[in-house]
Amino acid sequence: MIRNPALREVPLGIQQKNIIVTCNYVARELGVTKLMSLTHAKEKCPQLVLVNGEDLTHYREMSYKVTELLMSYSPLVERLGFDENFMDITKMVETRLAETPESNSFSFKGHVYNHLSAVVGASDHPRLALGSHIAAELREAIHSKLGLTGCAGIATNKLLAKLVSGTFKPNQQTSLLPENIADIMDSLNCLRQVPGVGHQTAKRLQALGLVSVKDLQLFPLTDLVREFGGPSAQRFKNLALGVDDSPVTPTGAPQSLSDEDSFKKISSTKDVLEKIQELLSSLVERMHKDGRQPHTFRLTIRRCSATNKWFSRESRQSPIPNHTGQKITSGSSDEAVAQLVPLAMKLFHKMVDSSAAFHLTLINVCFSNLQTRGAAATSGKGSITSFFTQQRTSPRKTQICPTQSQDDSSQKGDIHCMDHQFSPHSVITRRTSQKTVTTKSPCCSEAALHGFKREQSLAVAVEDPPLQTVSCNTVRSDFDEKDDTMTNRLPPNVDPEVFRLLPEEIQKELLSPAYTNSVPSTSSSVTVTDAPHITKNKTPQSFTDSQNIKAIKEASNKLDSLDRLVTVNHQSPEGTSAFPGENVMGEGRLSFPWSSDCEFPGNVDPKVFSELPLDVQRELMSEWKQQKPVLKTTSSRKPGRSLMTKDRKAAGKGSQANNLLKYFKPS
DNA sequence: CTGGGCATCT
DNA sequence: AGATGCC
Numbered sequence: 001m002i003r004n005p006a007l008r009e010v011p012l013g014i015q016q017k018n019i020i021v022t023c024n025y026v027a028r029e030l031g032v033t034k035l036m037s038l039t040h041a042k043e044k045c046p047q048l049v050l051v052n053g054e055d056l057t058h059y060r061e062m063s064y065k066v067t068e069l070l071m072s073y074s075p076l077v078e079r080l081g082f083d084e085n086f087m088d089i090t091k092m093v094e095t096r097l098a099e100t101p102e103s104n105s106f107s108f109k110g111h112v113y114n115h116l117s118a119v120v121g122a123s124d125h126p127r128l129a130l131g132s133h134i135a136a137e138l139r140e141a142i143h144s145k146l147g148l149t150g151c152a153g154i155a156t157n158k159l160l161a162k163l164v165s166g167t168f169k170p171n172q173q174t175s176l177l178p179e180n181i182a183d184i185m186d187s188l189n190c191l192r193q194v195p196g197v198g199h200q201t202a203k204r205l206q207a208l209g210l211v212s213v214k215d216l217q218l219f220p221l222t223d224l225v226r227e228f229g230g231p232s233a234q235r236f237k238n239l240a241l242g243v244d245d246s247p248v249t250p251t252g253a254p255q256s257l258s259d260e261d262s263f264k265k266i267s268s269t270k271d272v273l274e275k276i277q278e279l280l281s282s283l284v285e286r287m288h289k290d291g292r293q294p295h296t297f298r299l300t301i302r303r304c305s306a307t308n309k310w311f312s313r314e315s316r317q318s319p320i321p322n323h324t325g326q327k328i329t330s331g332s333s334d335e336a337v338a339q340l341v342p343l344a345m346k347l348f349h350k351m352v353d354s355s356a357a358f359h360l361t362l363i364n365v366c367f368s369n370l371q372t373r374g375a376a377a378t379s380g381k382g383s384i385t386s387f388f389t390q391q392r393t394s395p396r397k398t399q400i401c402p403t404q405s406q407d408d409s410s411q412k413g414d415i416h417c418m419d420h421q422f423s424p425h426s427v428i429t430r431r432t433s434q435k436t437v438t439t440k441s442p443c444c445s446e447a448a449l450h451g452f453k454r455e456q457s458l459a460v461a462v463e464d465p466p467l468q469t470v471s472c473n474t475v476r477s478d479f480d481e482k483d484d485t486m487t488n489r490l491p492p493n494v495d496p497e498v499f500r501l502l503p504e505e506i507q508k509e510l511l512s513p514a515y516t517n518s519v520p521s522t523s524s525s526v527t528v529t530d531a532p533h534i535t536k537n538k539t540p541q542s543f544t545d546s547q548n549i550k551a552i553k554e555a556s557n558k559l560d561s562l563d564r565l566v567t568v569n570h571q572s573p574e575g576t577s578a579f580p581g582e583n584v585m586g587e588g589r590l591s592f593p594w595s596s597d598c599e600f601p602g603n604v605d606p607k608v609f610s611e612l613p614l615d616v617q618r619e620l621m622s623e624w625k626q627q628k629p630v631l632k633t634t635s636s637r638k639p640g641r642s643l644m645t646k647d648r649k650a651a652g653k654g655s656q657a658n659n660l661l662k663y664f665k666p667s
Numbered sequence: 668c669t670g671g672g673c674a675t676c677t
Numbered sequence: 678a679g680a681t682g683c684c
Contacts, residue, residue: 055671056671084683
């Protein structure tokens with residue numbers, strides 16, 4: 001609408017392929033919704049005017065302008081997609097509070113959640129009230145300087161700011177008072193509406209019988225830990241309560257640039273090559289404008305096959321030779337593309353046997369491992385410094401380090417700012433007074449750009465400051481803070497400090513009754529070396545129940561058709577235990593075709609499997625690895641979580657349920 | 668189950 | 678390299 005103001009008054013839909021990805025409010029009043037199919041939209045609203053939105057350039061540029069503008073007020077800005085930003089405005093609020101002694105004459109700008117009058121509570125919550133004024137100013141700046149309207153939410157953490165931002169929809173703002181936190185959480189219709197709870201998580205929660213936010217609030221944490229592991233369990237529970245201690249992590253420049261296209265079908269190598277060439281050309285241009293040099297290239301495809309009709313992607317990546325990367329940064333785009341195309345095709349052939357038939361429905365090209373010019377090579381793989389540069393502990397965001405120094409560290413986001421003075425311990429204490437403002441804006445665009453990075457990376461630079469980052473970074477206090485109950489339940493001989501460092505799956509295992517109830521009293525010890533390997537003398541005794549494994553095996557032995565073979569993979573007898581510690585990880589399992597070198601689920605008869613056509617085998621393997629059901633069985637599944645989850649894990653190649661095995665010494 | 672991105676975690 | 682999550 002900014003690019004073409006005439007479109008403001010007509011119902012407008014932004015089209016990507018066969019979908020209306022978004023639309024203006026004129027169209028919404030006529031029944032058009034986001035993510036509606038084109039045909040459906042045209043039925044509802046024949047006058048709908050369409051603009052193609054497959055090229056994101058304009059939206060991306062405008063998006064970064066918004067982020068940049070916000071950063072000019074305070075550097076703590078975190079992007080969420082192209083049209084949302086979190087901003088920690090605590091500092092701004094405190095500054096203003098110090099400047100305005102008459103704290104009794106405060107009022108709120110905009111709405112206050114669950115309060116009809118915006119005056120209510122203002123003097124009780126001077127910081128939130130000031131936050132609402134700042135939010136109003138930010139929105140006004142975005143409007144006057146960029147021409148965009150949008151919403152804002154003002155609250156004491158990111159989760160709440162986001163939730164409250166949508167309560168008064170077009171172009172308005174809302175503040176949430178602490179006494180109304182429970183109200184807004186309870187107002188959600190289901191757990192899926194909690195930000196951070198996606199489709200998969202919602203399904204797993206539902207399998208535990210949890211549907212509403214209240215269900216999750218009241219659910220015993222220990223049961224949740226069994227399903228999700230300590231950290232995730234606590235996180236989900238907190239979210240349901242409206243608790244979110246995650247800092248506003250400055251996003252900075254993107255860590256990868258990618259370009260993709262989907263299509264009906266591509267079935268020839270030549271078409272693949274042409275499409276890759278097309279995608280690479282535009283991506284290389286974007287990369288050049290960014291200014292950084294990519295050192296990794298990734299090719300991703302989505303293929304259409306018998307078992308895997310759509311979705312689920314495969315990818316291969318490889319380093320980019322330095323001379324090629326330099327062609328990109330230097331602007332020799334054609335040469336760069338000429339060198340990248342063969343690289344891409346090499347990766348393509350690692351995934352697709354082009355001597356057989358294939359059909360792709362999507363291709364994506366991606367640059368990552370982006371390094372600013374002149375930055376020291378600090379992230380060398382073998383280099384010890386890579387352990388100190390965050391990548392392994394908490395992925396740091398980027399090289400953006402605004403010149404305005406911020407005496408406000410957010411524990412994991414600000415390590416790169418160490419040359420400024422501040423104490424890494426000041427973080428958590430600020431929680432109670434923190435204000436987060438979320439701004440949402442419809443993206444639209446036009447205009448020139450000063451690249452986000454150009455200015456930004458100049459101000460900043462300093463990729464990966466080497467050693468001095470260690471001290472403030474190593475320990476996330478997450479765990480110690482929140483989960484006494486968990487560490488209290490630890491088996492003897494397990495150092496809580498060590499336990500905390502273990503992978504989630506392992507933690508989960510150690511907390512299962514098998515361990516906590518009957519740890520062999522003899523010489524069971526857990527040791528951790530630099531790599532997280534647990535060495536145990538014995539497998540616990542309580543792993544003996546192999547009943548359902550037998551049942552599954554019997555069932556699978558009867559299978560003679562592909563469909564049924566597949567079906568048993570995600571359907572098993574009812575009443576199976578919910579978690580691996582109880583009966584799945586038994587000796588039966590160990591003796592079963594399930595060792596780490598066995599690549600397919602143990603409930604599938606190897607003979608049957610081996611007799612399948614090779615390509616079908618490969619597809620099935622792919623399915624299992626992806627932990628996705630091959631067949632949509634309509635048969636009734638008990639709500640109390642049948643084996644779906646467990647089998648998904650089982651299918652996960654070495655990364656899930658059989659995870660534990662590789663931590664035991666081979667017997 | 669549609670679309671072009673991005674991020675984080677394992 | 679894949680799964681999951683966000684827009």
